[in-house]
Amino acid sequence: MPAAEPLQRAGSHSVLSDLQFKPHLVKTILQEHKDGQKRTRHLGRRTIGRGLQIFLWGLRIYVFAMLLIVLINVFR
Amino acid sequence: MPEEAETGREGNLEWPVFRDRVGPAGAANREDTARALDRLRVLRARRGSRWLHLAWLLIGPGILVMLGENDAPSMLSYAATGSRFGTGFFLPFVLLTFVMAFVAQEITVRLGAVSKAGHAELIYQRFGRFWGNLAMIDLLFTNFLTLVTEFVGIVAGAGFFGVPGCVAVAGSILVITGAYSFRRYWVWERTVLVLALFNLVFIPVALMSHPDWGAVARSFLTFGPLPGGLNPTTILILLSDIGATITPWMLFFQQSAVVDKGLSSHDVNQGRLDTALGAFLAAIAAIAAIIATSSLYLHHMDAGQFGAARFAQALVPYAGRSGGALFALGILEAGLVAATTIATSSAYAYTEVRAQAGSLNKSFQEAKPFYGILFAALLAAGGIVALPGFPLIYVVLVVNVLAVLTMPPAIAFLLLLVNDHEIMGEHKNTWLLNTMGIGVAAFVSLAGLLYALTTVFPRLHL
Numbered sequence: 001m002p003a004a005e006p007l008q009r010a011g012s013h014s015v016l017s018d019l020q021f022k023p024h025l026v027k028t029i030l031q032e033h034k035d036g037q038k039r040t041r042h043l044g045r046r047t048i049g050r051g052l053q054i055f056l057w058g059l060r061i062y063v064f065a066m067l068l069i070v071l072i073n074v075f076r
Numbered sequence: 077m078p079e080e081a082e083t084g085r086e087g088n089l090e091w092p093v094f095r096d097r098v099g100p101a102g103a104a105n106r107e108d109t110a111r112a113l114d115r116l117r118v119l120r121a122r123r124g125s126r127w128l129h130l131a132w133l134l135i136g137p138g139i140l141v142m143l144g145e146n147d148a149p150s151m152l153s154y155a156a157t158g159s160r161f162g163t164g165f166f167l168p169f170v171l172l173t174f175v176m177a178f179v180a181q182e183i184t185v186r187l188g189a190v191s192k193a194g195h196a197e198l199i200y201q202r203f204g205r206f207w208g209n210l211a212m213i214d215l216l217f218t219n220f221l222t223l224v225t226e227f228v229g230i231v232a233g234a235g236f237f238g239v240p241g242c243v244a245v246a247g248s249i250l251v252i253t254g255a256y257s258f259r260r261y262w263v264w265e266r267t268v269l270v271l272a273l274f275n276l277v278f279i280p281v282a283l284m285s286h287p288d289w290g291a292v293a294r295s296f297l298t299f300g301p302l303p304g305g306l307n308p309t310t311i312l313i314l315l316s317d318i319g320a321t322i323t324p325w326m327l328f329f330q331q332s333a334v335v336d337k338g339l340s341s342h343d344v345n346q347g348r349l350d351t352a353l354g355a356f357l358a359a360i361a362a363i364a365a366i367i368a369t370s371s372l373y374l375h376h377m378d379a380g381q382f383g384a385a386r387f388a389q390a391l392v393p394y395a396g397r398s399g400g401a402l403f404a405l406g407i408l409e410a411g412l413v414a415a416t417t418i419a420t421s422s423a424y425a426y427t428e429v430r431a432q433a434g435s436l437n438k439s440f441q442e443a444k445p446f447y448g449i450l451f452a453a454l455l456a457a458g459g460i461v462a463l464p465g466f467p468l469i470y471v472v473l474v475v476n477v478l479a480v481l482t483m484p485p486a487i488a489f490l491l492l493l494v495n496d497h498e499i500m501g502e503h504k505n506t507w508l509l510n511t512m513g514i515g516v517a518a519f520v521s522l523a524g525l526l527y528a529l530t531t532v533f534p535r536l537h538l
Contacts, residue, residue, distance in 0.1 A: 026112040036192035046202045059485040066481035069528045
């Protein structure tokens with residue numbers, strides 16, 4: 001499907017196709033959205049300290065143990 | 077033309093960079109235009125101080141997620157609760173679980189509106205591939221099992237009206253496909269919202285079963301009675317009712333839907349309203365289901381004999397044929413709505429972490445992996461339900477329990493992300509919201525531990 005497919009075909013109002021041919025307006029309206037996405041995508045990985053790592057592993061062990069318990073319960 | 081994504085790289089981290097494409101005639105791309113139109117309407121409503129219109133434009137993800145979680149296994153869990161315990165402890169308890177669901181889901185609104193990234197994407201970016209993969213495995217595993225139970229509900233509900241199982245599965249997939257065929261988030265959201273509001277059909281069923289309203293009021297005031305006390309069966313039902321309200325897919329779905337809808341940080345209050353309204357409506361429907369089936373408890377019907385739509389048949393003597401039919405329709409609708417929201421949640425999460433295009437504003441050609449995962453999950457789950465001899469009853473029994481047991485890590489990531497100043501800035505959690513969030517996490521974890529204790533020590537009576 002071409003990127004510039006008229007939007008009326010998607011069952012929308014004619015204002016959609018008007019807007020589609022105003023890319024600068026679209027860009028302006030979505031500026032905050034795009035900026036937010038860009039900012040988030042450039043954040044990088046956070047530091048996972050020893051305490052946090054132990055905490056996350058503890059929760060993972062909790063999940064595995066609980067899955068085992070569910071299996072025991074089902075087979076019973 | 078398929079969406080083409082380049083990959084940005086910084087150290088070990090990869091992120092998708094979608095080209096700012098314009099069409100051959102200088103037109104903006106379809107997804108951006110659709111979202112821009114939605115934003116334009118919001119901006120105009122806000123500028124004109126048309127607050128009701130603004131609320132109408134911005135509601136959606138919250139109501140969908142809450143009514144979507146009132147899915148087939150959840151409604152069957154509430155039915156089992158009513159038929160086994162009547163009105164009593166569980167009515168206020170279910171209300172409490174929806175308050176907790178609101179606390180967790182409100183965080184996803186802020187996360188999505190501020191970061192413009194889905195939940196899975198944020199976990200991968202901030203915690204790396206290892207923890208991201210584990211969260212993803214939890215999500216996809218529980219989502220698939222839940223999806224299977226949605227089709228069990230669809231087949232059971234349709235069975236009340238004599239519709240064969242394979243016809244019910246095929247028909248429901250057709251309806252769901254119809255909602256996606258508009259290739260527009262807004263239209264999909266409104267279509268599913270209309271379907272989701274049908275969840276309120278449990279209210280007339282409750283009225284038709286002529287409940288003792290005095291007993292209903294007393295149960296809210298006293299948190300009782302709880303026949304049999306806290307034995308292993310009660311704890312299983314307790315856990316199942318928690319799992320009927322708070323599950324990992326809800327976190328992933330609402331955050332991704334908030335991003336796909338294009339909510340901004342200025343819309344957080346409307347997002348909260350949407351979530352609160354969803355929690356309120358879903359709580360009313362859940363409580364109505366318990367009240368409706370409490371007539372079975374009062375008439376000493378053995379709840380153990382009911383599976384799926386047999387609840388509807390069992391209700392006929394007390395709520396009438398139309399009451400039973402409405403109950404069966406409610407289960408069918410619950411399965412249908414949840415099948416679309418849960419499959420969408422899997423597709424969002426999968427494409428977010430694979431840095432592929434995933435939006436309901438895209439066509440199938442533009443977002444093949446997104447729709448591919450979505451329909452593959454639907455077809456596989458529907459196919460399993462049609463398999464003769466598949467132990468569906470075990471899946472139905474454990475699906476809500478599994479949802480609760482995989483919840484603590486999901487809430488932990490949620491709280492870590494919402495307290496991440498680099499992501500949230502001024503919108504990060506306050507100490508009060510953190511206390512409430514930690515309270516929900518502790519409650520869910522303790523419920524899981526209680527379940528483990530009663531499984532390992534079956535004679536335990538608390």
